Amino acid sequence: MEQMQIYAFEMNCVGHINHGMWTHPRDTSLHYTDLDYWVDFAQTAERGKLDGIFLADIVGVYDVYKGSPAPVIEAGAQIPVNDPLMPISAMAYVTKHLGFGVTVNTTYEPPYLLARRLSTLDHLTKGRIGWNIVTGYLDSAARAMGFDKLPEHDARYDAAEEYLEILYKLWEGSWEDDAVLGDKARAVFADPSKVRAVKHDGQYYKMEGIHLSQPSLQRTPLLFQAGASARGQDFAARHAECVFIATPTPQAARPTVAALKHKAAASGRGADALRVLGLVTVVVGRTEKEAFDKLEDYRRHASVEASLAHYSASTGVDFSKYGLDDPIEQKSTNANQSALAAITREAPKPVTLRQIIDQMVLGSRMKPIVGSAEQVADRLAAWVSDGGVDGFNLARTVAPESLRDFVDLVVPVLQERGLFKADYTEGPLRQKLFGGSGRLPSSHPAAAFRR
Numbered sequence: 001m002e003q004m005q006i007y008a009f010e011m012n013c014v015g016h017i018n019h020g021m022w023t024h025p026r027d028t029s030l031h032y033t034d035l036d037y038w039v040d041f042a043q044t045a046e047r048g049k050l051d052g053i054f055l056a057d058i059v060g061v062y063d064v065y066k067g068s069p070a071p072v073i074e075a076g077a078q079i080p081v082n083d084p085l086m087p088i089s090a091m092a093y094v095t096k097h098l099g100f101g102v103t104v105n106t107t108y109e110p111p112y113l114l115a116r117r118l119s120t121l122d123h124l125t126k127g128r129i130g131w132n133i134v135t136g137y138l139d140s141a142a143r144a145m146g147f148d149k150l151p152e153h154d155a156r157y158d159a160a161e162e163y164l165e166i167l168y169k170l171w172e173g174s175w176e177d178d179a180v181l182g183d184k185a186r187a188v189f190a191d192p193s194k195v196r197a198v199k200h201d202g203q204y205y206k207m208e209g210i211h212l213s214q215p216s217l218q219r220t221p222l223l224f225q226a227g228a229s230a231r232g233q234d235f236a237a238r239h240a241e242c243v244f245i246a247t248p249t250p251q252a253a254r255p256t257v258a259a260l261k262h263k264a265a266a267s268g269r270g271a272d273a274l275r276v277l278g279l280v281t282v283v284v285g286r287t288e289k290e291a292f293d294k295l296e297d298y299r300r301h302a303s304v305e306a307s308l309a310h311y312s313a314s315t316g317v318d319f320s321k322y323g324l325d326d327p328i329e330q331k332s333t334n335a336n337q338s339a340l341a342a343i344t345r346e347a348p349k350p351v352t353l354r355q356i357i358d359q360m361v362l363g364s365r366m367k368p369i370v371g372s373a374e375q376v377a378d379r380l381a382a383w384v385s386d387g388g389v390d391g392f393n394l395a396r397t398v399a400p401e402s403l404r405d406f407v408d409l410v411v412p413v414l415q416e417r418g419l420f421k422a423d424y425t426e427g428p429l430r431q432k433l434f435g436g437s438g439r440l441p442s443s444h445p446a447a448a449f450r451r
């Protein structure tokens with residue numbers, strides 16, 4: 001079995017995925033506004049040799065449930081939410097190898113500015129930055145940004161394709177590798193003949209300009225994507241190097257993983273050019289009993305109300321309008337189509353609100369993996385063998401306790417079994433994961449924009 005990739009899943013807010021956990025007496029996520037919180041988190045992740053921290057983000061607020069933002073404001077469910085890019089410099093400063101996969105939405109900001117922000121972070125992290133490309137799914141964000149409503153689902157991906165083309169031109173093509181000379185004797189910083197303006201004139205974007213940053217170690221950051229509709233998969237297969245999926249079981253992951261790898265192979269990049277990460281919540285103890293006691297303790301803090309509000313926004317379905325035993329029948333919305341399909345089109349039989357609530361053990365839809373370190377390692381190994389995933393995004397429960405527990409208890413067992421690396425390798429994030437030089441391979445569409 002290949003070694004797993006493991007990321008700690010975080011967000012610059014109090015309540016991320018497992019809602020209500022912040023009310024646990026040992027949880028420290030109320031300190032998310034302090035750099036100390038982030039520095040400690042990063043140091044723990046690197047102590048455990050984790051591949052990186054994956055930072056989610058959302059533009060907008062969850063107001064589908066009960067037609068109001070009040071439930072999530074009261075519960076601190078992804079609101080307030082601070083900028084995910086800001087803590088990265090500090091985390092990079094106290095670590096050497098840890099990667100950072102950061103979510104930035106393409107719909108609301110010009111590509112020219114994002115190109116510079118990500119290049120800057122690639123410089124400051126010495127090539128450890130990854131970008132999770134998302135296009136948004138909230139009308140509340142669209143309204144906040146001056147639009148009447150969210151652009152249509154597939155059109156968001158079409159626009160993102162163009163957005164990426166501009167970024168690839170800037171990152172890969174604007175400055176040649178030997179453009180920067182820094183020649184003090186001749187007083188020549190850079191050779192203007194090796195720096196060029198890139199141009200784009202498309203359906204969604206028009207621009208002309210020289211990239212504001214000089215080439216960074218990776219040039220294009222490691223590309224993550226999360227979004228598993230058919231259109232989302234096509235997009236991922238063309239562009240992404242790591243795809244983040246959320247399925248309840250390994251068996252449910254398998255067809256998505258197979259489709260993604262098949263599409264990546266068909267695009268000419270090769271199935272191995274794309275790694276798939278599953279979302280899991282782990283509650284581990286030194287013994288099975290300790291783990292289940294911990295689960296019971298955490299469980300008392302779970303917020304079903306916040307979880308429903310989050311899930312309503314993800315699917316675009318207001319669950320407050322359903323009785324406990326009503327089947328959820330809405331077939332399509334303009335929000336997250338893969339999340340909705342999982343409980344409608346792809347469900348073996350109609351799912352009811354009661355069934356959804358029953359799943360919300362720790363304030364999310366994820367059934368946690370609970371047990372001793374050995375049992376957790378078995379279950380993760382089964383996700384790889386049965387689901388075909390290449391690794392995991394670990395959702396936090398009680399922060400930072402859940403990360404510390406994983407690092408102290410589960411990581412050594414995975415290492416003993418050869419399922420997880422004993423140490424980091426040198427080089428930029430892409431090189432650590434895929435070998436090579438740290439730059440995108442020539443089979444990636446971005447390579448076409450190199451000089």
Ligand SMILES: Cc1cc2nc3c(=O)[nH]c(=O)nc-3n(C[C@H](O)[C@H](O)[C@H](O)COP(=O)(O)O)c2cc1C
Pocket residue numbers: 055056057058059103105133134135136137226227228229230231232233244245246279335336337338339
């Ligand atoms: C596991 C997972 C994680 C996601 N994380 C984010 C996120 O942090 N921010 C965001 O705006 N969208 C996030 N999304 C939403 C997707 O980027 C996308 O907008 C949404 O899934 C709709 O695409 P789809 O219909 O192709 O699934 C996530 C989706 C999935 C499945």
